[in-house]
Amino acid sequence: AQKITQTQPGMFVQEKEAVTLDCTYDTSDPSYGLFWYKQPSSGEMIFLIYQGSYDQQNATEGRYSLNFQKARKSANLVISASQLGDSAMYFCAMREFGNEKLTFGTGTRLTIIP
Amino acid sequence: NAGVTQTPKFRVLKTGQSMTLLCAQDMNHEYMYWYRQDPGMGLRLIHYSVGEGTTAKGEVPDGYNVSRLKKQNFLLGLESAAPSQTSVYFCASSRWTGESSYEQYFGPGTRLTVT
Numbered sequence: 576a577q578k579i580t581q582t583q584p585g586m587f588v589q590e591k592e593a594v595t596l597d598c599t600y601d602t603s604d605p606s607y608g609l610f611w612y613k614q615p616s617s618g619e620m621i622f623l624i625y626q627g628s629y630d631q632q633n634a635t636e637g638r639y640s641l642n643f644q645k646a647r648k649s650a651n652l653v654i655s656a657s658q659l660g661d662s663a664m665y666f667c668a669m670r671e672f673g674n675e676k677l678t679f680g681t682g683t684r685l686t687i688i689p
Numbered sequence: 690n691a692g693v694t695q696t697p698k699f700r701v702l703k704t705g706q707s708m709t710l711l712c713a714q715d716m717n718h719e720y721m722y723w724y725r726q727d728p729g730m731g732l733r734l735i736h737y738s739v740g741e742g743t744t745a746k747g748e749v750p751d752g753y754n755v756s757r758l759k760k761q762n763f764l765l766g767l768e769s770a771a772p773s774q775t776s777v778y779f780c781a782s783s784r785w786t787g788e789s790s791y792e793q794y795f796g797p798g799t800r801l802t803v804t
Contacts, residue, residue, distance in 0.1 A: 679732045
């Protein structure tokens with residue numbers, strides 16, 4: 576069964592610093608995808624970045640990058656040069672290919688301090 | 690292009706009442722989903738649909754029913770609401786997934802309170 580663990584309930588980071596949000600996962604399927612979503616206080620879910628289990632390189636999208644360590648089953652989100660607008664809940668999620676279920680972690684609340 | 694929309698945004702029900710949440714998407718996506726989000730927990734899948742006329746159970750389907758009569762719409766029904774169904778409900782849609790990376794696009798959510 577697929578499972579996502581986010582061990583940081585909350586984080587405080589100084590503006591302009593980089594931040595790493597942890598995510599570990601568990602699956603026995605060799606084919607899967609990992610996703611990160613941002614949920615600001617307004618409530619909507621915003622897709623940030625994707626990493627496939629067979630991708631050779633770590634995914635990057637602007638200031639977001641995914642530190643994918645397959646052997647350790649971790650998929651940490653790195654946000655460079657944090658901004659006040661980055662304050663939000665961040666969810667890691669996984670989908671085993673062939674399975675329509677997207678499993679979410681419990682989230683990390685990130686607060687950027689000016 | 691509105692993306693994924695949900696109706697209503699807020700609703701208060703009394704125990705035992707029924708209601709239907711409407712989700713609509715204009716991206717011609719095949720797949721649609723209903724999730725619930727509770728405090729301290731991530732989103733949990735209630736039901737999903739892989740195409741018009743088809744539905745399937747997710748992780749927490751009890752107490753809910755769904756219908757997908759049109760490709761662009763996905764309805765979530767509560768026949769007899771219970772306080773345990775107080776939650777924020779999100780609808781999402783995506784292209785055919787298969788062995789690919791297509792992300793799910795989410796609606797703005799519906800906040801439901803059952804008293």
